[in-house]
Amino acid sequence: MKILIYEDENWINLTPISYLKAVFELRCGFNSILEKIISILPEGEVILWVRDYLKELCKEKFNYKVNEEDFLKDDVLIVNGRWLIDRRVELNLKEERVYLSNGEIVYGLLKKESVNKYWNGNINDFLKILISNVKKEDTDFTIIRFPWNLVHHNSKLIKFEFNKINKRGISGKFSEKACVYGSEKDVFVAQTAEVYPFVVIDASEGPVYIDEGVKIFPFSVIIGPSYIGEKTQIMPGAKIREGNSFGPVCRIGGEVEESIFHSYSNKYHDGFIGHSYVGEFVNLGALTTNSDLKNDYSNVSVYLNGKPTDTGELKVGSFIGDHTKTSIGTFFNTGTIVGIMCNITADNILPKYFPSFVWFVSGKFMKGYGVDYSLKTAKIAMERRNRILLSSEETVIRKVYEMTEAERKIHIEKSRKISK
């Protein structure tokens, strides 16, 4: 059997955090959506299907075939790359059928004959044809549709995955002067992790998982449910409130609540980040803060695909694209979207939407130093963490620069008109 894990046209609703990544690379809980999917799959050859401009990059990143039509040769298990595995799942593969959640395919088993009959080279057409032609069944599985869905499900995922992995207790270096509040059964400190004196791990309301190579410096508090990824450092005095997932090699200080930091990002200093998703290689300057609750307690709306979208949520923070940097004292409004490779400097009331690659200086959108300069800076930032910018990654960044050029110009023009 072949297994096709795909992203469809709805990747656009997960921008800006999906601009440089396939949707299944996004993180929630302990790891990426893809890692969760892989963990429930039966035997079979996995093939990934991504938007065209990510094809070469995904080939370099993963040991799977990408956008190859090999799956036509066999029965196929199709799996939506936005399916969040947030419970124990047993796939029903007895007969040809697709399983839906709110009208979208979650997964399905297709006979070779059906695949060959309905496949026309376009994943979006294929999915629509399947829904109309193949036996289907509704489910309540979780499909990620918008960036705030990842944040919303994070606490639940951490609890579920902590129990699933079932590693408990303190293996690493744990100072006599640090303490666990709650049960040690709800804490895991990996062998190479280090917890310094005067750290409080509060697992009374949810588990805390501290992965390999993590350092938690003095006077920090980590409240569960929380997951601290490999080699991440929690800076002195940090308040890591409930519901946080930090991917590998982040540096986190200040106060953070119900947020996901993808990986390699820094929020070294004080300042509050809540209900947010922060991409890769993001640097948040000292005191960078976001609002995640409106003063009138109404639903937060977010500017998505050119129009305001009601999230249906009371608490929504910021969604910050890869390689973006903020200056000291940047205060983001509730429900702010910041594109990739932006440079934001503080101003009184910031806009709620920043197109990718813009610089926001003295209250105005500016085009910055251009894509070459941004790439040069990205390479330096990555080398500092022993990573290199792949040439396919550079191609993807240049592509996104082109794709976002029109909206950037509109915002720059509008900003000039307002300032006159």
Place this chain on the structure above:
Amino acid sequence: MNDVEIIERVKKVISEVLGVDTDKIRLEDRFVEDLGAESVQSLELVAAFEEEFGIEMDEEKALEVKTVAKAVDFIKEYLKK
């Protein structure tokens, strides 16, 4: 637009962005060393020149311009187009 007018308008923009009196701005002045431009202000200068002259400059080439005289020449090239 003649050269004198361009120079006057360039100096006006520099004065507004960097807070330097126009009569103290000389053509040979360097933006960073003589006029005290910070890196972010060089971006503001590019944006302000674009607004003032209704042109769109290549950001990377624009940022290679180091003196007032070079900025005048650079803008003149765009105005010719």
